[in-house]
Amino acid sequence: MIILKSSKEIMLMKAAGLITARALEAAGKAVRPGVTTWELDKIAHDEIIRLGAIPSCLGYDGFPNSTCISVNNKVIHGIPSRTERLKEGDIVSIDLCACIGGFHGDSARTFPCGEISDDAKRLLADTEAALWEGISKATAGNKIGDIGSAVQQYVETRGYSVVREFTGHGVGASMHEEPSVPNYGRPGRGARLSPGMVIAIEPMVNMGTHEIEILEDEWTVVTADGKLSAHFEHTVAITENGPVILTALE
Numbered sequence: 001m002i003i004l005k006s007s008k009e010i011m012l013m014k015a016a017g018l019i020t021a022r023a024l025e026a027a028g029k030a031v032r033p034g035v036t037t038w039e040l041d042k043i044a045h046d047e048i049i050r051l052g053a054i055p056s057c058l059g060y061d062g063f064p065n066s067t068c069i070s071v072n073n074k075v076i077h078g079i080p081s082r083t084e085r086l087k088e089g090d091i092v093s094i095d096l097c098a099c100i101g102g103f104h105g106d107s108a109r110t111f112p113c114g115e116i117s118d119d120a121k122r123l124l125a126d127t128e129a130a131l132w133e134g135i136s137k138a139t140a141g142n143k144i145g146d147i148g149s150a151v152q153q154y155v156e157t158r159g160y161s162v163v164r165e166f167t168g169h170g171v172g173a174s175m176h177e178e179p180s181v182p183n184y185g186r187p188g189r190g191a192r193l194s195p196g197m198v199i200a201i202e203p204m205v206n207m208g209t210h211e212i213e214i215l216e217d218e219w220t221v222v223t224a225d226g227k228l229s230a231h232f233e234h235t236v237a238i239t240e241n242g243p244v245i246l247t248a249l250e
């Protein structure tokens with residue numbers, strides 16, 4: 001069941017989204033060679049608490065930290081580690097959720113660590129642009145498939161692939177609600193978008209094959225071919241006046 005939100009509820013979700021954005025920004029600013037993914041998680045965690053919210057990922061299905069941090073060939077759900085130290089040229093995906101007033105915000109971004117290769121730069125820019133392609137289709141009357149199709153086309157025409165096994169999702173009083181929002185699909189297919197729907201759109205884009213594997217920790221998703229992967233995500237409300245990004249910085 002898709003749970004629609006009133007405009008008052010969307011206002012509350014904006015508060016959760018803003019804290020999510022600020023925590024993501026704080027952690028992102030700390031990305032540099034030598035820092036551990038554990039330290040980045042701590043920065044985001046502390047910022048979420050300082051702003052009065054709760055880190056939704058901490059303890060979710062037993063997840064041990066407040067952020068997912070996925071370096072290079074890790075796609076999503078990387079577990080922050082005291083021994084994982086970033087080095088120049090890494091790309092670092094940070095994904096986090098904050099909950100306040102009973103609602104969640106969910107956002108992710110892949111940050112460059114120091115100077116990265118031109119190929120990696122292009123991957124980051126193209127994945128972020130694919131997210132915006134998806135957001136541009138998040139208007140009332142469109143279908144879920146319009147979003148996925150726009151993302152997939154943008155990504156594949158540039159020679160990359162989209163992950164199939166994990167998707168975007170509804171966001172609200174739960175971090176994950178219906179509908180599922182795949183990063184692939186066909187225009188005109190799937191559930192109709194209507195005002196009051198709030199969804200996370202989150203392309204996971206691989207440099208090589210779309211195939212993924214899950215590590216023995218049962219969380220970390222990696223590319224099957226070991227090539228780089230990037231992840232950008234925003235929580236977006238569908239309104240009469242078009243998409244509203246709830247996890248924007250202001």
Ligand code: MF3
Nearest residue numbers: 057060063068095096097106
């Ligand atoms: N924030 C992730 C998402 O984009 C979910 C993280 S799963 C968790 O949907 F267990 F780490 F919380």
Ligand code: CO
Nearest residue numbers: 106200202233
């Ligand atoms: Co999400």
